Every structure is written in C-alpha cells, then in structure tokens.
Amino acid sequence: MLGLAANIQSQAQASAAVSAAYQYPANTSGDFDGVNDIVICQNSAPAGHVLKPTGAVSLSAHIRPHAWDYQGYSSSFSKAYIAGNIVTGGYALYLEQDGTDTYIKWSVGVADDGTGSPGYLTATSTEPINDNLDGPTSTGPFRWVLGTFDGNTATLWFEGRTTVYGGTTEAGFRIGAANYPGSYPTTIDYTQQGTQVTEFAIGGSVQHGDYIRGNIDDVAVWSSCLAESEIDVLRGVDPFDLRRTDIPGYNSASSLAGFWSFDEGQGLQTADLVGSATGILTNGATWSANNPADGS
Amino acid sequence: MAYNNYKYVIINASEVSDVDFSKVKEDRSSLRYNNDKDKTFVKFEGETPDFLNGKTQYTHKEMLHYLNDSTNGWLLED
Numbered sequence: 502m503l504g505l506a507a508n509i510q511s512q513a514q515a516s517a518a519v520s521a522a523y524q525y526p527a528n529t530s531g532d533f534d535g536v537n538d539i540v541i542c543q544n545s546a547p548a549g550h551v552l553k554p555t556g557a558v559s560l561s562a563h564i565r566p567h568a569w570d571y572q573g574y575s576s577s578f579s580k581a582y583i584a585g586n587i588v589t590g591g592y593a594l595y596l597e598q599d600g601t602d603t604y605i606k607w608s609v610g611v612a613d614d615g616t617g618s619p620g621y622l623t624a625t626s627t628e629p630i631n632d633n634l635d636g637p638t639s640t641g642p643f644r645w646v647l648g649t650f651d652g653n654t655a656t657l658w659f660e661g662r663t664t665v666y667g668g669t670t671e672a673g674f675r676i677g678a679a680n681y682p683g684s685y686p687t688t689i690d691y692t693q694q695g696t697q698v699t700e701f702a703i704g705g706s707v708q709h710g711d712y713i714r715g716n717i718d719d720v721a722v723w724s725s726c727l728a729e730s731e732i733d734v735l736r737g738v739d740p741f742d743l744r745r746t747d748i749p750g751y752n753s754a755s756s757l758a759g760f761w762s763f764d765e766g767q768g769l770q771t772a773d774l775v776g777s778a779t780g781i782l783t784n785g786a787t788w789s790a791n792n793p794a795d796g797s
Numbered sequence: 798m799a800y801n802n803y804k805y806v807i808i809n810a811s812e813v814s815d816v817d818f819s820k821v822k823e824d825r826s827s828l829r830y831n832n833d834k835d836k837t838f839v840k841f842e843g844e845t846p847d848f849l850n851g852k853t854q855y856t857h858k859e860m861l862h863y864l865n866d867s868t869n870g871w872l873l874e875d
Contacts (some may be wrong), residue, residue, distance in 0.1 A: 532798060532799055532800070534800035534803065534857060535861055536800070536805065536829075536840070536857070536860050536861060536864060537823070537827075537829045537838075537840075538800070539827075579872070709873055710829060710873055711873070714861070783823075783824070783827050784822055784823050784824075784827050784829075784840075785799075785800070785803065785822030785823070785840055787799045787800075788799075789798070789799075
C-alpha cells in the first residue's frame with residue numbers, strides 16, 4: 502500500500518508538472534455543453550494501453566447531468582456518454598433516452614457475447630433516473646455511478662436509488678446487471694476497433710459524439726472488477742479522492758489505471774493522477790465550481 | 798454554466814480555411830461535422846470574430862435544438 506501510495510504521489514507530482522495549476526482540493530468539476538465539449542485522454546488509444554484492460558474493468562464518475570428534455574427538444578436525443586472508450590468493443594457509461602425517460606447504462610464490448618461472436622453486455626438501470634437529472638437552472642446533487650465487469654457480469658451501480666435487486670431491496674446502489682450467457686470468462690474486446698480513434702474520453706465519444714450536458718467529476722478506471730466490500734468503502738469516502746491513503750480497507754488501488762479529479766479549475770488540461778493519459782479539454786469544455794463534496 | 802455565454806455559428810466545410818482558430822473554442826482537428834460532411838460549426842465568447850460577421854449566431858439552447866433535430870442531419874447512428 503505504501504509503495505502504491507508513493508507511486509500515486511509520484512504520478513501526481515508528474516501530473517502536476519504537466520498542469521502547474523493543479524491544487525487539491527480545488528473542488529471544481531468539468532463543465533460540458535452537450536454540443537461538442539469533450540475531454541480526450543491523450544495517447545490512450547493503442548491496444549494494450551492501461552485503460553484497455555481485457556480481463557476486468559471498473560469505471561466510475563460523479564455526474565450531474567442536466568435534464569435533456571427541459572425545453573421540449575427531447576425527441577431526437579438518444580444517448581450521452583459519461584466516459585469510456587467504446588466504439589466497436591471497449592466500454593462506457595452513458596445515458597440513453599427512451600421516450601420521455603432517461604436510463605443509465607454500462608456497456609462492455611466482449612469477445613463473445615454468448616453467440617460465439619463479439620457483442621456487448623449492457624447493464625441498464627431498472628427504472629428511469631429522470632428525477633436524478635438536474636433542471637436548466639437548479640443545482641441538483643452529483644451522483645456517483647460505477648460500472649464493473651469481472652469477465653462474466655457487467656454490473657451497474659448508481660448512488661441514490663432504492664431498488665430491488667435479486668429479490669432483495671438494496672440501499673439504493675446496485676441497479677442493473679448483464680450476465681454473460683456462455684462459457685466464461687469472456688474478455689473485453691477491442692480488436693474490432695481497428696484504426697478508429699478510440700481514446701478514452703469524458704463527456705462524449707471520440708467516434709460517436711453523443712455529448713453530455715452537465716458536470717462530471719472524479720472519473721476513475723480500474724483494471725479490475727471492484728469487489729462489493731471495496732465499493733462500500735468508496736461509497737463512504739467524502740470527499741471522494743482516490744489518492745487518499747487513509748481509506749480503510751481500500752485495496753484496489755494497485756489496479757487503479759486512471760484518475761481525473763478535475764480539480765485544476767483552470768487551463769485546458771486535467772491531469773491523470775495515476776497514469777499519463779492527460780485529459781485535454783476540447784471544444785470549449787471548461788470548469789464548474791460545482792462539486793460532489795459540497796452537494797451542489 | 799459557461800456555455801450559456803457561448804455563441805455558435807454554423808459554417809460550410811469549405812469555409813474552415815477562413816477560421817482563425819485562436820478566436821474560437823475548437824481546433825481544426827476537433828470540429829464536429831454533419832453527416833454529409835459539408836457543414837460544421839464553431840463557438841466563441843464575447844466579441845464576434847471578423848470572419849464570422851454576417852453569419853447567423855445561435856445560443857446554446859438553439860444549437861442543442863438544431864443539432865438534436867434528426868431532420869438536420871447531425872445525429873450519428875451508433
């Protein structure tokens with residue numbers, strides 16, 4: 502753990518060198534316009550990159566999406582990406598609209614979807630999350646969303662919901678799962694991405710667009726499937742900061758592959774505090790004073 | 798929400814060479830094009846750059862409405 506902490510600290514220092522404005526806790530988040538704002542994480546496209554694990558993956562973020570239909574132009578909205586590298590294969594957390602309802606989804610491209618061919622496992626929220634979406638002027642809370650995949654099951658977790666899962670009422674967190682129906686484990690598939698640009702991105706998809714409107718903060722990728730015990734611990738961390746070394750029981754930091762805290766609050770970069778995939782604020786993506794810690 | 802101060806201008810793809818990218822939020826490589834690849838747009842804050850004078854400016858709300866109207870040809874099929 503200490504070696505890991507030192508490594509994270511070292512990486513943080515390196516990242517700080519990239520973004521001299523970095524200061525913790527600056528308590529800012531990313532601000533996205535839903536038109537073309539996106540944060541593209543540098544050099545994260547090649548196969549074998551740490552953000553392209555094949556056996557298991559977890560992806561989390563704090564999100565405060567603004568309502569899609571608040572001014573009556575919802576009819577053509579379909580999808581808005583929170584983060585990921587999905588093109589053909591890959592993985593992503595996103596919002597998807599069905600009529601007047603918005604669902605949250607976690608898709609993982611797998612080498613075999615049970616039919617012997619590549620496909621996707623998609624975990625969908627068991628009910629719409631409309632009431633978790635911010636309005637045009639109100640200041641709704643951030644929510645923590647997490648997708649995990651262990652080689653068999655893609656599971657979606659979303660803070661703030663009380664749902665029935667597996668026949669039991671849970672404390673409002675795990676809200677959907679998709680099981681691989683074949684002989685498992687299967688692997689996360691990137692092979693079909695070919696020459697397409699498949700950098701890890703936040704706020705939209707490099708290839709598809711599908712930009713989100715709202716705030717995103719504290720995006721993290723692990724090259725492992727977080728265990729429920731680890732998730733329970735992380736849920737209780739306030740403020741949410743994966744660089745903290747005083748989080749009891751947290752033992753997945755060795756698999757932490759990328760972490761963007763959006764705490765710089767100025768400039769055009771948000772550092773990857775674990776790796777080297779610096780996030781480049783593109784097309785006008787900027788900063789918001791809103792953050793999960795203050796509830797705004 | 799900084800984007801409430803943005804102004805968006807749709808231009809023809811053939812006009813990209815006239816864009817002073819130091820005056821807009823986009824880079825040449827990050828422009829979003831419509832499905833026919835013959836239109837794109839740029840956004841800016843504050844004073845209108847000279848090369849955009851005389852062109853229709855849209856608010857954030859108007860631009861979202863335009864882009865998400867499937868009849869306008871900007872939505873991609875995943």
